Amino acid sequence: DAGVTQSPTHLIKTRGQQVTLRCSPKSGHDTVSWYQQALGQGPQFIFQYYEEEERQRGNFPDRFSGHQFPNYSSELNVNALLLGDSALYLCASSLGTLRSEQYFGPGTRLTVT
Amino acid sequence: AQSVTQLGSHVSVSEGALVLLRCNYSSSVPPYLFWYVQYPNQGLQLLLKYTSAATLVKGINGFEAEFKKSETSFHLTKPSAHMSDAAEYFCAVSESGRTGNQFYFGTGTSLTVIP
Numbered sequence: 001d002a003g004v005t006q007s008p009t010h011l012i013k014t015r016g017q018q019v020t021l022r023c024s025p026k027s028g029h030d031t032v033s034w035y036q037q038a039l040g041q042g043p044q045f046i047f048q049y050y051e052e053e054e055r056q057r058g059n060f061p062d063r064f065s066g067h068q069f070p071n072y073s074s075e076l077n078v079n080a081l082l083l084g085d086s087a088l089y090l091c092a093s094s095l096g097t098l099r100s101e102q103y104f105g106p107g108t109r110l111t112v113t
Numbered sequence: 114a115q116s117v118t119q120l121g122s123h124v125s126v127s128e129g130a131l132v133l134l135r136c137n138y139s140s141s142v143p144p145y146l147f148w149y150v151q152y153p154n155q156g157l158q159l160l161l162k163y164t165s166a167a168t169l170v171k172g173i174n175g176f177e178a179e180f181k182k183s184e185t186s187f188h189l190t191k192p193s194a195h196m197s198d199a200a201e202y203f204c205a206v207s208e209s210g211r212t213g214n215q216f217y218f219g220t221g222t223s224l225t226v227i228p
Contacts, residue, residue, distance in 0.1 A: 004156070033215070042117075042203050042218035043157070056215050090156055092216075101147065102216060104156035 002027055004093050004105035012111045013081050021076040021108045025093030031055075032074040033102060034066060035090040043090055049074050050096075078110075086112045115140050115206045119219035127227045132176075132191040134222045136204030139185065145207040146187045147216070148178055152200045160202075163187060174198070199226045 005024045013019050025032050031050045035043035045058035049068035068074045072093075078085055088109050092102035120135040138144055145164050149157040161172025168180045178189045187204060204219045 035216075035218075040221075042205075042220045043216075045215040045217070048215060058215060092157075100214075101159055101162050103159065104149075106154075106156045 004091055004103050006091050006105040006108050008108060009106070010109045012113060014113055015081055015083060017081050018077065018079045019081060019110060021089050022073070023076070023091030023105060024073045026103050029093035029095050029103070030072050031094045031096060031100070032068060032072065033092045033094070034076045035092065037088040037090055037107070046076070081112045083112050086110060115144070115208045115217045117204050117206050117217055117219040119204055119222050121222055122220065123223045123225070125225040125227060126194045128196055129193050132194045132198065132224065134189040134202050134224065136187045136189065136219060137185050138187060138206045140206060146180065147205040147207065148172065148176070148189050149203045149205060150200050151203065157203065160189070194226045196226050196228065199224055
C-alpha cells in the first residue's frame, strides 16, 4: 500500500520565480492538505483540498495556490518566490475532511536564493 | 482558532529513563489531539491520537498520552527511552471548519537520548 508521495524531493529556485510541487495521496484517501515547515518550526497549514476544491485556507498570501485532480493528487504552486518561502513543504492526505487523522509525505525541500 | 503549546523545545533523557514531553492546547470545543514524530529529513509519522474516547491513549513504539481536560493537557510519555526515540516530536490539535478541517501544530520538542 503506497503511502503519500511527493515530488521533487529537493528544489532550488531564484527569487521571483514560480514553483510547482506535487503530491499523491495514500491509497483510498480523497483529501489533501499542504503545510509549510520552516527550519526549527512546526508545520503551518496552507490549505486543504477535497473534491477538487479548496475547503480550508490558512494565513498564506494568494501567491500560494493549489489544485486537486480527479485522481485526488494535488499540486501546490507558489508564485513570485521570496527568500522566506524557503522551507520543507509537506503534503498530508486523509479520508474526508472532518477531523480525520492525516498521513504525511516525506516533503519537498525548497530553497530560494 | 486553536493553539498548541509545547513546553521545552529540547529534552534530554538517559537511555532507559522516562520520557515526558509536554503539550497544552486551547480549544473551545472538545478537541481531537495528535502526537507526531519526525526523524531527520523525513515527514511526520503519527504516534497516537485522542478522539474523545478513552483519556489514556496508547500509540506505537511504546508511547502513550493522557488527555486531561481540567489541565487542557495532552502530555506524551514513554516508560523507558531507547536510542531510536531521538527525534522531533509535534503535538497537534484538529479544528473542523465549515467545510474542512486543519491541524494546528506546536513548535516541536527535540528529544535527545543519552547512552
